[in-house]
Amino acid sequence: MSATPPIAFTTGPSQLHPLVADELAAAASDGTLSDSHRSPRFRSQVARTVEALRALLDIPPDHRVLFCASASEAMERIVQGTVRDRSLHLVNGAFARRFHRISQNLGFAASAIERPDGEGYDADHPLPGIDAPGSEGPPQLVAMTQNETSTGVRIRPDAIHALADRVRAAGALAAVDLVSGWPVEAVDPARVDAGFFSIQKAFGLPAGLGVIVASPALVERSRALQTAGRSVGGYQHLPALADAADGSQTVATPNMLGIRLLGRVAEDYLERGIDAIRAETDGKARALWDAIDDLPGLHPFVRGADADRIRSRTILVVETEPSADPVRAALRDRGFLVSDGYGPWKGRQLRIANFPSHSPEAMEALIRALRDSA
Amino acid sequence: MSATPPIAFTTGPSQLHPLVADELAAAASDGTLSDSHRSPRFRSQVARTVEALRALLDIPPDHRVLFCASASEAMERIVQGTVRDRSLHLVNGAFARRFHRISQNLGFAASAIERPDGEGYDADHPLPGIDAPGSEGPPQLVAMTQNETSTGVRIRPDAIHALADRVRAAGALAAVDLVSGWPVEAVDPARVDAGFFSIQKAFGLPAGLGVIVASPALVERSRALQTAGRSVGGYQHLPALADAADGSQTVATPNMLGIRLLGRVAEDYLERGIDAIRAETDGKARALWDAIDDLPGLHPFVRGADADRIRSRTILVVETEPSADPVRAALRDRGFLVSDGYGPWKGRQLRIANFPSHSPEAMEALIRALRDSA
Missing domain, CATH: 3.40.640.10 (Type I PLP-dependent aspartate aminotransferase-like (Major domain))
Incomplete structure (x- = not known):
């Protein structure tokens, strides 16, 4: 192991x-x-x-x-x-x-x-x-x-x-x-x-x-x-x-x-600086949403006119059509775990965390894997 | 460090x-x-x-x-x-x-x-x-x-x-x-x-x-x-x-x-066997109490006719006269930590744990240190 x-x-x-x-x-x-x-x-x-x-x-x-x-x-x-x-x-x-x-x-x-x-x-x-x-x-x-x-x-x-x-x-x-x-x-x-x-x-x-x-x-x-x-x-x-x-x-x-x-x-x-962490988080979220825009069958769960205001920076929820299961499985095969939808959204969403412990490089790698999987 | x-x-x-x-x-x-x-x-x-x-x-x-x-x-x-x-x-x-x-x-x-x-x-x-x-x-x-x-x-x-x-x-x-x-x-x-x-x-x-x-x-x-x-x-x-x-x-x-x-x-x-652990615990407790019997100024807090029945096997409480502080300090200098008395007994007791993670050898070493300290 x-x-x-x-x-x-x-x-x-x-x-x-x-x-x-x-x-x-x-x-x-x-x-x-x-x-x-x-x-x-x-x-x-x-x-x-x-x-x-x-x-x-x-x-x-x-x-x-x-x-x-x-x-x-x-x-x-x-x-x-x-x-x-x-x-x-x-x-x-x-x-x-x-x-x-x-x-x-x-x-x-x-x-x-x-x-x-x-x-x-x-x-x-x-x-x-x-x-x-x-x-x-x-x-x-x-x-x-x-x-x-x-x-x-x-x-x-x-x-x-x-x-x-x-x-x-x-x-x-x-x-x-x-x-x-x-x-x-x-x-x-x-x-x-x-x-x-x-x-x-x-x-x-x-x-x-x-x-x-x-x-x-x-x-x-x-x-x-x-x-x-x-x-x-x-x-x-x-x-x-x-x-x-x-x-x-x-x-x-x-x-x-x-x-x-x-x-x-x-x-x-504190050493990294909270402003830098927040800017990095926003950047990683933008990178994911930009990629999702180009991927068929995937779109942000939170959308509409005010999406930018109400869409979480740290919990990125992607709706999938038809099922999220094959995408999650393909990502897992490539070395990336993402969460399933919660409750009624089980099997229909990917929930992707975007926390400070996720480096920009790791997010880029996830995005590449998503492009290969979706 | x-x-x-x-x-x-x-x-x-x-x-x-x-x-x-x-x-x-x-x-x-x-x-x-x-x-x-x-x-x-x-x-x-x-x-x-x-x-x-x-x-x-x-x-x-x-x-x-x-x-x-x-x-x-x-x-x-x-x-x-x-x-x-x-x-x-x-x-x-x-x-x-x-x-x-x-x-x-x-x-x-x-x-x-x-x-x-x-x-x-x-x-x-x-x-x-x-x-x-x-x-x-x-x-x-x-x-x-x-x-x-x-x-x-x-x-x-x-x-x-x-x-x-x-x-x-x-x-x-x-x-x-x-x-x-x-x-x-x-x-x-x-x-x-x-x-x-x-x-x-x-x-x-x-x-x-x-x-x-x-x-x-x-x-x-x-x-x-x-x-x-x-x-x-x-x-x-x-x-x-x-x-x-x-x-x-x-x-x-x-x-x-x-x-x-x-x-x-x-x-x-389970591998060690709970009966063996219990017997070892009793042995370590007996060894401590036997030593305490010989040490002036120290005696079991729980004593009297029914002491053997009601004295804990795992929390060995030793009353000290006059103060427990110098004994605890001397033990600490020798590499052993014991607890102070609780609440009203602060400064007047040593509370010594006797758990399965305390080996018989460690207990013997503590007893030697206690003989040197008390």
Whole structure:
């Protein structure tokens, strides 16, 4: 089994960042994996990872970086910790739908506005209960999905900021799924109450860690609910996560290796420069879409007049006619893995990740293979 | 930084299993860390890990193996998923107290019976609400801590079985914290409704994965609560975890690397033989206690007539007079890390892990260092 594994353009877990192998080897031998999660050495690792993320994502000093196990857990902790009776969800795909269902599963009156798969939201999209709160007041939480990994639809960062401004002006909290958006998408943490991601997407890391960037308001609302006698969770709740974060600690023993790897990759991204990474990402996406234009039977899933605004930079979704299966198989034979369509789009789409760990050369090679396969 | 790191006798994270380094290197290069958590390859890894755990812990076919992020999350999911209004907690240290607090934090009437730190429970310990359920019926869940990592007190496996028999006969569910007990302690999963552990203890692995072994009754009770309209959680709830497990899947993208490492180490333990591992563990514990007998200023924290029954095999807690700090420092200078006392015992105890990754030779070396240091 010494054959080179294929290059993974899968939507996450995806191609590993090139530093992962060395960092795993160092971790296996330097004793840190035997440290207590309360040890000074691990706490300084937490501080270092948080510092790198602050610099990379421009996180304000009063916002906290909270660690959990996955983006799904992030959704659950945010809803459980902040919703008193109602939440509102902007649904543009399967992961936004999951956020909605989590609030329902927790027993809340969760309402949703839905866009068909492949369509998105603009800054001025009506927000029921926010634009004109009724006598019962606004929902406590509005959930948005900036970059929908299931459909390849994005909400532009400036639209996220504008929507969140309206949400916050109405007295609600704005939570944004940035799972496959950050750090590529320039959503400003200061403009939202919760932004969260998981490390197996654009950070190119092994799965098993979620990160929530939390505003002071988010934590204060959760503490207020708790003070009023409401349960905000059993153990990994927002107030406890925030208290731990204030001491560069974690609540339970976390995925310490994941926190270390994340810090290392964030530092690498800082060295490369986030603007350079974003420009490179745009360039790789353009190269793929230019190639797709010429290929019969393939076209962008997100199309139409506003396609350039709402088409994801990091999750490139290609519709195939008739079936995606032979194309995926041919790509695999040539050493490239891409993801299948999600849910109802299974077998009818290729979902191609375009993360910082995918070099321009690898993307060019994939495009050549696609030309040979399609 | 090429100096050999010290040998970690810390209570977890602890000394890494010797297979970890090679397995991390393999994972970094064989492409599996880029797999989808729904891919056939990862699902077969889940199946393989579960199969090894079934063989090692003698888990009945109708019991499920559920993955979460930590033992603390396990406590939270179990309480959230099964308690309707009341739980009962047998408290013999800080982690049992955490289980109790989690139920309170989730808004339930959680009662506790408490033993002083350093003392345990026998098979015939009175269980209020279980031995004589009042008109309101028994609590829905009784929580026990088989091996208290904070105090080094164990409840004998046969006492766990007898207590759980009474709990189940009364119609309640028996949940057992086996965090630092399994696989060394021979608690039979068939005799309890939930047994859980985390992989950074006796499996010698990097932290970030918890495992719940769940009885059919546990899952059915949770489904019944859900059917009755009660929230049993937002996403990672017991019914969802069980459904996923039935297809060798996980609910969210999990710590896939941790699941792989756990499978590999469980297979290694099977090759070594669990009886041999248990006998070796007992031998190492005896060697330490024999040495402590001769050392002035040191004695077992758990002592008295029934000490042999209730003293943990895997977490060896040594009381020091006057302070533990100089002994810990001297051990560190000699290349051995041990844990401090927990909570109120900080600075007054050494907590020494005795896991399968601690070889008899390493334990002998630690004992020599202790003789030189104390």
